[in-house]
Amino acid sequence: MGDISCSNGNGNGNGNTNVYSQRKSCWYEEEIEENLRWCFALNSILHTGATQFQDIQLLDTKPFGKALVIDGKLQSAEIDEFIYHESLVHPALLHHPNPKTIFVMGGGEGSTARELLRHKTVNKVVMCDIDEEVVDFCKSYLAVNSEAFCDPRLELIINDARVELQKREDKYDVIIGDLADPIEGGPCYQLYTKTFYELTVKPKLMQGGIFVTQAGPAGVFSHTEVFSCIFNTLKQVFKYVVPYSAHIPSYADIWGWVMASDYPITLSPDELDLRMKQRIKGENRYLDGKTFVSASTLSKAVRKSLDDETHVYTEGAARFIYGHGHGSAHKNNHA
Amino acid sequence: MGDISCSNGNGNGNGNTNVYSQRKSCWYEEEIEENLRWCFALNSILHTGATQFQDIQLLDTKPFGKALVIDGKLQSAEIDEFIYHESLVHPALLHHPNPKTIFVMGGGEGSTARELLRHKTVNKVVMCDIDEEVVDFCKSYLAVNSEAFCDPRLELIINDARVELQKREDKYDVIIGDLADPIEGGPCYQLYTKTFYELTVKPKLMQGGIFVTQAGPAGVFSHTEVFSCIFNTLKQVFKYVVPYSAHIPSYADIWGWVMASDYPITLSPDELDLRMKQRIKGENRYLDGKTFVSASTLSKAVRKSLDDETHVYTEGAARFIYGHGHGSAHKNNHA
Amino acid sequence: MGDISCSNGNGNGNGNTNVYSQRKSCWYEEEIEENLRWCFALNSILHTGATQFQDIQLLDTKPFGKALVIDGKLQSAEIDEFIYHESLVHPALLHHPNPKTIFVMGGGEGSTARELLRHKTVNKVVMCDIDEEVVDFCKSYLAVNSEAFCDPRLELIINDARVELQKREDKYDVIIGDLADPIEGGPCYQLYTKTFYELTVKPKLMQGGIFVTQAGPAGVFSHTEVFSCIFNTLKQVFKYVVPYSAHIPSYADIWGWVMASDYPITLSPDELDLRMKQRIKGENRYLDGKTFVSASTLSKAVRKSLDDETHVYTEGAARFIYGHGHGSAHKNNHA
Amino acid sequence: MGDISCSNGNGNGNGNTNVYSQRKSCWYEEEIEENLRWCFALNSILHTGATQFQDIQLLDTKPFGKALVIDGKLQSAEIDEFIYHESLVHPALLHHPNPKTIFVMGGGEGSTARELLRHKTVNKVVMCDIDEEVVDFCKSYLAVNSEAFCDPRLELIINDARVELQKREDKYDVIIGDLADPIEGGPCYQLYTKTFYELTVKPKLMQGGIFVTQAGPAGVFSHTEVFSCIFNTLKQVFKYVVPYSAHIPSYADIWGWVMASDYPITLSPDELDLRMKQRIKGENRYLDGKTFVSASTLSKAVRKSLDDETHVYTEGAARFIYGHGHGSAHKNNHA
Structure with missing residues (x-):
């Protein structure tokens, strides 16, 4: 008309x-x-x-x-997932002297595997996601990861990551948590508890092994939702714990990750840059040595909060988060 | 992630x-x-x-x-275009004693032709739209009109409707304006002027012929934008002018149409119902005799405005409308 | 900054x-x-x-x-409440030969009272709203109704309208339902049931008395939500039932009302216009005789739906409506 | 109703x-x-x-x-302006050996003055904003800055900052640009040009003086809008130039600032912390020594862009920015 x-x-x-x-x-x-x-x-x-x-x-x-x-x-x-995935994967692998075997909890999108497989030292990536349809969907639609999905070093498992990790007898150089946030009642809460870290994750790490997990929003206000608790929970279980963060434009927030190990995690920016050159195929778009220095030097307010955090995730004590049950759901607690 | x-x-x-x-x-x-x-x-x-x-x-x-x-x-x-198109087409054709030939200015979507071709008396519909790509698009995508586009009684012309109507020597029983609103500087303004009606439309109507045009929003406030002026402009040119309106849910407003002729336009609801039964294939979803009585009995405020309207569209005097240049752009003047 | x-x-x-x-x-x-x-x-x-x-x-x-x-x-x-309130009040009062006493269920805003008090025949308006704070709020903020709130003919009661109507021994010439829609589980559902109309409303009407209620959205699709059921429920209880509707721009929809009586409700447009002139102080902005003819002549689709409606509101059978529990909540069922 | x-x-x-x-x-x-x-x-x-x-x-x-x-x-x-204003003010003042006199271009909101006046060394702040009504408005409404507006060390001037700075004969220890972004055709473009820095700002700096300016969005994509050009323009005029950035939640982006001086700008985190303790009344909420290390260590992508930037703001060469003419208008160039 x-x-x-x-x-x-x-x-x-x-x-x-x-x-x-x-x-x-x-x-x-x-x-x-x-x-x-x-x-x-x-x-x-x-x-x-x-x-x-x-x-x-x-x-x-x-x-x-x-x-x-x-x-x-x-x-x-598409435009900025490289920030998340480079930040999740490379710090842990670079700090490890010689990472060969990796276990990924979640990661169905394929981007975490893609970054892992750029490491020349890596000869085995086990990626365990519960949702076969999401994995198939991402295989079909996300061309940027199609090479990774075909890499013979990738073993793709459809299962509950906790069940899978528990039943496997192998140990890994690096274990990666690419899971939804720990929301009480949410699907992944149990994979962020002290018990899980102590009894399931740590025993599956090889000597010198490093665990790293995404850790939710890490902005000057939003870090109190889960970031500080994940940090504090890991601190109960591992000797060395390194929180770091980066701004991801499409999330409209800073995002956080936490590395943990019983072995020291300390490299200078130059050492990191050198290892990147030696071990990683192609060039990173986001992360280099200096970027990691900046990322792992948290601002005053966040550092103080992390130091003061007393909450530990246990099976019986969780924190509520807005929109719970979802992937990167988060709430900026500005109070 | x-x-x-x-x-x-x-x-x-x-x-x-x-x-x-x-x-x-x-x-x-x-x-x-x-x-x-x-x-x-x-x-x-x-x-x-x-x-x-x-x-x-x-x-x-x-x-x-x-x-x-x-x-x-x-x-x-999809869900309510039948209200617009039944209201545009059937009142004029039903009030005409025996409508055989129809000229449609605009109508590229095909729905106006679809409603016209339901009339058994009609043996020729000339539909003249300027935008071939829109017509082709609607042919491909709007399955509901595909039969109409194939009807041998339809002659589809790609041209400026004014130029086409002027150059044709044929006269028509009904001429239909299925055009964008008369917005000053807009593409269709000239097809709503007194001059156009007098020198181009009226001479192309056969004896007993009826002109009908969509006439923009017709709500208790919005009718002052163009509805009352179209009505008043047609009143300068034709002896009998009938404004009517209907609520179209997807437009979030009442919409208006105006019929005009030099021959009386008066049928009772029963006569309209009888002609529908005799002449129209299939059953209308929106319009019947009583519906038209209601549609053509405007509310007090609108009636008064139409009676009081003094503005006439001429080449040199137009009224501004919000979002001008567009199809059904309209502005509720709540002042 | x-x-x-x-x-x-x-x-x-x-x-x-x-x-x-x-x-x-x-x-x-x-x-x-x-x-x-x-x-x-x-x-x-x-x-x-x-x-x-x-x-x-x-x-x-x-x-x-x-x-x-x-x-x-x-x-x-502010800009279009007159359409709702003139439509709710005047048809019932005009069709009544001599309306003196009125009972309003709800109406806390004061606009219904304002329109009622324009009738010279009226000497008593009982308005019964449950929410004193809303009434006080409207008294303070809605200047347009301040005169009405001060009128000595207005008796304002804070109570459950059903309880109030039941306990009163008075009868009324007109009873008006200015209530939230009948939503299952909603606050006002019980004031739309057959039982309520039969045992509470009808016995409180004087001889010649008329009941009128707002009846929810009445658009070509949306009338199936509650309008057709209110109509059908009233038809079980009263001899004469008149549904009518009007477009209210701020609602983005047509709205409906239903009048019901055991006495015929039929006046010509001229008779309505005459009574308006005789009985109502000031001039209506929306409603006159012709407007009511149009408003009470429903479109084909709505008429058919109302004729075919079989549902009756009873204490045990309600229909769901989106956003239930709220004032004029409604859902366009376009199915 | x-x-x-x-x-x-x-x-x-x-x-x-x-x-x-x-x-x-x-x-x-x-x-x-x-x-x-x-x-x-x-x-x-x-x-x-x-x-x-x-x-x-x-x-x-x-x-x-x-x-x-x-x-x-x-x-x-309200909730996060402290991030912007602490970042704008304190790094420059702390890096200065003994900042006594400050000139603020813009800053009508008062928060920049508030942070400046926390420095015990400061005995004169000239704040020059062109819009008296905004200043008055902020004085009335922003309680958090009311003390600052009353501080006798503050001299508030209503004038074009460029004109004011040019006509004054005084020199300042720190000059601060708290202005709208340099948008071609925008109100403040001229206050970001090489000429302005060379001929107006630099001559008004005392020995050891530092200039600092807000420098628009500094995200991994958005820094190309103006941040990199401001940096590069200042690099043409000053010997030492330090860009830094921080995430401001309410802006949904990282924000940038640039310090510039002809004297070295280098302090360790501990030295910064010490000076804060010695010179600033009360405690910062956002900034400390480590935070500044992180803020001034830009990520790989941004560092590279800044190094590669060749554009210099001159009277005749500007870059377009979305929504131009406005305060913090910015566009994320994701290309």
């Missing part, structure tokens, strides 16, 4: 029209917390579906490229 | 989760006017493109089904 | 700037249904609070003036 | 109702860039107005407290 059918009907030809036709009309909207929304203009909705465990969407967004959304929460955006 | 990989990872299994996973995250947003937005949850973006004249989108919306959006303005939604 | 402090710092002076500074940045957003949002630019938030029963907001909106929002649902907007 | 007036009308009493009444209905929405929106739930709109130069709003937001919005762009939020 109401079609244009007259000769000056060039919608792009006259002044003000442009302004309105340029307005973006399709949007992805995420409630970062109850009172805070983050909205991306959309090019298209590439896929919408539901697996046995989760709702899944692949969106083509204007500001951040292709975006993987699980249960209404952005997991990973 | 942050994938779920543990056995209780059922995003739909625990209480509050549902609430947030049910939140719709992809939205189409239209600025109905500068201060008023109307937003539909999206299933998908079926197509995005630009023709020589216009930006065009086909969206799959949750509340209104497939929606055709031109230059950021909703043109037509 | 980042303040302008240099001489060409005129934010309104340079071309494109205007466009962005004109963007409205504060918005009221209502989920009309789960998949449909309606958003008004805001001038200010005049009041936010919570009563014993409800959350309450008074907003100053750009498109619709001051707006009363209860539990996140728009109740009434 | 549709009021609740029945006894179970407790909107907060029944299950699902909660969910909907909890939905936030009033929002502040900012277009961070054309394709990216950042939305805060609102408690109230405390003030809306327009000065000679700018539109101004003071909002009470749920996630970030009171927020000052100028020309539709968030300037400063």
Whole structure:
């Protein structure tokens, strides 16, 4: 109806029209917390579906490229997932003298495996994700990881990561937690408890082994949600614990990770840069020695909070988090 | 990142989760006017493109089904376009004693032709739209009109409707204006002027002929934008002028049409119902005799405004409308 | 931070700037249904609070003036509440030969009383609302009704309308339901049941008495939510039942009302106009005789639905409605 | 209308109702860039107005407290402005051996002065803002800065900062740029050019003097907008240039600053901590020695960009930025 059918009907030809036709009309909207929304203009909705465990969407967004959304929460955006995945993988592997075998809890997207397989020392990556459909989905849609999924060094297991790790007799040089945040009642809470770290993770680390986990938002306010507790819980179990963080634009926040080991984790920026050159195929886009120095030097407020944190995740004591049950759900506690 | 990989990872299994996973995250947003937005949850973006004249989108919306959006303005939604098109087409054809030949200015979507071709009396529909790509697009995507596009009684012309109507020597029983609103500087303004009606439309009507045009928003406030002026302009040129209106849910407003003729336009509801039964294939979903009585009995405020309207569209005097240059752009003047 | 402090710092002076500074940045957003949002630019938030029963907001909106929002649902907007309240009040009172005493269930806003008190025949209006704080709030903030609240003919009662009506021994010429929609589990469901109409309302009507109630959304799709059931329920109890509707711009929908009586309800437009002139102080802005003819002549689809409706509201059989528990919550069932 | 007036009308009493009444209905929405929106739930709109130069709003937001919005762009939020202002002020003053006199270009909000006046060495702060109404507004509304506005060491000048600085004969230990971003055609562009730094700023620095300026967004993508150019421009004029950055939650981005001097700017974290203890009244919330180490150690991508930057701001060569003409307008260039 109401079609244009007259000769000056060039919608792009006259002044003000442009302004309105340029307005973006399709949007992805995420409630970062109850009172805070983050909205991306959309090019298209590439896929919408539901697996046995989760709702899944692949969106083509204007500001951040292709975006993987699980249960209404952005997991990973094409344009900046390298920040998350380089930060998750390389510090632990670089600090290890000779990382050969890796176990990944979660990681179905494939990007963690991709970064791991860039390490020349690595000859075995076991990646254990519970949701086969998400893994298949990412295999099909995320071209950037297709090489990784075909790498013969990758063993892909569909199972509960805890069950799988417990039943395996192998030990690993590095174990990586690429899991949803520890939310009370959430799916992954048990994989962040002191008991799990003590009885399941630590015994599966080889001598010199390092554990690293994503650790939720780590902003000047948001780090109190789970980052400080994950840090403190790991401190109960491991001798050396290194928290670090990085800004991820598509998350609208700083993100955190924690490395833990019973062996010292200390390299100078130059040593890190040297090992990167020696061990990693291709060049990192985000991480180098100095970047890690900056990332692992937390700001005053966050350092103080981490020092003061007393909460330990146990089977019986969890902290609530907004939108719980979801991947990177988080709430900025600004109180 | 942050994938779920543990056995209780059922995003739909625990209480509050549902609430947030049910939140719709992809939205189409239209600025109905500068201060008023109307937003539909999206299933998908079926197509995005630009023709020589216009930006065009086909969206799959949750509340209104497939929606055709031109230059950021909703043109037509699957679920309720029948209200617009039955209202545009049938009153004029039913009030005509024996409508055989029809000229449609605009109408590229095909729905106007579809409704016209349901009339058994009609043996020729000339539909003249300027934008071949929109027409081709609608042919491909709007299955509901595919039969109409193939009907041998339809002659589809790609041209400026004014130029086409002027150059043709034929006269028509009914001429239909299915054009963008008369916005000063907009593409279709000239097709709503007194001069155009007098010198181009009226001479091309056969004896007993009726002209009908879409006439923009017709709500208790919004009718002052263009509806009352179109009515008043036609009143300068034709002896009998009948304004009527209907609520179209996807437009979030009442919409208006005006019929005009030099021959009386008066049928009782029963006569209308009888002619529908005799002449129209299939059954109308929206319009019958009583519906037209209601539609053509305007509310007190609108009637008064129409009676008091003094403005006439001429080449040199137009009224501004928000978002001008676009299809069904309109502004609710609540002043 | 980042303040302008240099001489060409005129934010309104340079071309494109205007466009962005004109963007409205504060918005009221209502989920009309789960998949449909309606958003008004805001001038200010005049009041936010919570009563014993409800959350309450008074907003100053750009498109619709001051707006009363209860539990996140728009109740009434300054610019078009006259459509709702003239439609609720005048048809019943005009069809009654000599309405003197009126009972209003709900109506705490005061606008229903205001319209009632314009009738010269009326010498008693009992308005019974359960929420004293809302009534006090509206008394303070809605200047347009302040005269009504002071009128000595108004008796304001704070009580459950059902309890109040049952305990009173008086009968009324007109009883008016200005209540939240009948939503299963909602606060007002019981005031829409067959039992309530039969055992509480009807016995309290004087001879010739008329009952009228707001009846929820009445659009071509949305009328199936509650409008058709209220109509059908009243049809079980009263001899004459007249449904009618009107478009209310701020609701983004058509709204419905139902009148019911054991005495015929039939006046011509001219008779209605005459009675308005004789009985009502001041002039209506929306309603006159013709407007009521149009309002009470429903469109084909709605008429058919009402004829076919079989559901009757009883204590044990209710229909779900989106956002239940709230004032004018409604859901467009487009299925 | 549709009021609740029945006894179970407790909107907060029944299950699902909660969910909907909890939905936030009033929002502040900012277009961070054309394709990216950042939305805060609102408690109230405390003030809306327009000065000679700018539109101004003071909002009470749920996630970030009171927020000052100028020309539709968030300037400063109660909850995290300390990050911006501590970062702007303290590094320069601490690196100076004995800062006594300070000139602030812009800073009308008062927070920059507040942080400056915490330094015991400071005996004179000249703050020069062009918009008297904004200054008065902030004086009235921002209680946190009221003490600073009354401090006898503060000399408040209403003037174009460039004109003021040029005409003054005094020199300063530290000059601070708290201005809108350098946007071509924007109000402050000229205060970021090589010429301005060379001919106006540098001559007004005492021996050992340091210049520091806010330098726009400094995220892994967004630093290319203005941060890298400001850095490079200052590098043309000063011998030592130190860029640094911090995440500001309410900006949804990393923010940048650049210090510049002809004297070396190097202190260890411990030296910084010591000077803070000696010179600053009260304790910083954000900045300490280690925080500055982290802040001034940029990530690989940003460091590389800054090294590679060749653009210099001159009167005749500017870069476009989205929403230009505004305070902290910025665009994430993700290309």
